[in-house]
Amino acid sequence: MTTPKEKKMLYCNILLLLCALPAIISGFILEFKQGDTTGINWTWIHIATSLGALLLTCIHVQLHWGTLKMWRKGLAQLRTKSTKFMTYLYLLTLATGIPATIYIIAGHGHTHLGGIHGKFGIVAAIFMFLHIWKRLKWFKNRTSQSAAPLRLKVDADKCKRCNLCVKRCPAQVFERQEKQVVALHTEYCFQCRKCVAHCPTHAIYE
Numbered sequence: 001m002t003t004p005k006e007k008k009m010l011y012c013n014i015l016l017l018l019c020a021l022p023a024i025i026s027g028f029i030l031e032f033k034q035g036d037t038t039g040i041n042w043t044w045i046h047i048a049t050s051l052g053a054l055l056l057t058c059i060h061v062q063l064h065w066g067t068l069k070m071w072r073k074g075l076a077q078l079r080t081k082s083t084k085f086m087t088y089l090y091l092l093t094l095a096t097g098i099p100a101t102i103y104i105i106a107g108h109g110h111t112h113l114g115g116i117h118g119k120f121g122i123v124a125a126i127f128m129f130l131h132i133w134k135r136l137k138w139f140k141n142r143t144s145q146s147a148a149p150l151r152l153k154v155d156a157d158k159c160k161r162c163n164l165c166v167k168r169c170p171a172q173v174f175e176r177q178e179k180q181v182v183a184l185h186t187e188y189c190f191q192c193r194k195c196v197a198h199c200p201t202h203a204i205y206e
């Protein structure tokens with residue numbers, strides 16, 4: 001089963017991986033190189049790949065809006081809490097990396113901001129490696145035919161039939177029946193957890 005949104009997520013994540021890895025590696029080279037003997041302009045390689053990764057990260061995060069809502073409602077699990085921490089670190093990396101780029105483009109050369117950016121960048125990169133490492137199974141699932149959807153159920157006692165899950169699930173997993181709401185097509189679920197985030201009575205469980 002592959003929904004259009006799931007395909008978008010797969011392509012976006014593969015491109016993001018291809019862009020983020022050279023961005024992180026070139027960042028590390030910039031931080032640890034002792035005098036450049038290679039003649040390669042690592043700063044520009046780093047800026048170009050980082051900007052590409054930034055664009056793809058925006059799309060990536062937009063595709064996970066459901067999870068972000070979950071954080072707000074305090075329903076996040078540890079897995080997503082560490083993603084949250086990584087997001088803050090990434091924002092700090094951006095807040096220092098973008099001005100450093102502007103200084104370089106404006107001809108002011110390297111400033112102390114670059115050094116601060118590098119420190120944030122290294123910590124963010126460690127979390128990014130963990131973020132990717134923990135999701136290698138996701139890539140494996142999506143590229144083989146056996147994606148693992150969430151086997152969600154609705155607790156009929158807690159459900160107040162507000163229909164939010166029916167409306168919000170992008171994969172149309174839920175169905176309103178005469179007396180209850182059921183998770184009928186769990187095979188289409190692509191784990192966005194929007195339903196869990198929106199359910200006001202926490203009636204949806206795995």
Ligand code: HEM
Pocket residue numbers: 009013016017020057060061064067068079080083086087090128131132135138139191
């Ligand atoms: C560096 C390259 C990155 C790769 C390859 C990557 C890959 C992935 C994958 C495979 C997933 C789970 C599958 C899915 O539902 O799409 C995921 C989830 C997520 N990623 Fe990333 N990601 C990267 C960077 C980032 C960054 C920089 C942020 C935040 C600024 C971010 C935020 C999220 C969020 C919010 C989720 C959903 C929550 C979760 O599963 O923990 N990702 N990412």
Ligand code: HEM
Pocket residue numbers: 020023024026027028030031043046047050051053054093094097098100101104109110111113114115117118119121122124125
């Ligand atoms: C993927 C996240 C990123 C990581 C892990 C990262 C890491 C690093 C590291 C370790 C350095 C070396 C710092 C030093 O020379 O002491 C660096 C330099 C630099 N980064 Fe990033 N960076 C990231 C994202 C970005 C972004 C999004 C931009 C903005 C487009 C950017 C722009 C720069 C610039 C201009 C420098 C050179 C700074 C200077 O030497 O003055 N980086 N980065």
Ligand code: SF4
Pocket residue numbers: 150152168169170171172173174188189190191192193194195196
């Ligand atoms: S059932 Fe829930 S987690 Fe699965 S696709 Fe629908 S909203 Fe997302």
Ligand code: SF4
Pocket residue numbers: 154158159160161162163164165166181198199200201202203204
């Ligand atoms: S969002 Fe929760 S309470 Fe509302 S219909 Fe769905 S399961 Fe029931």
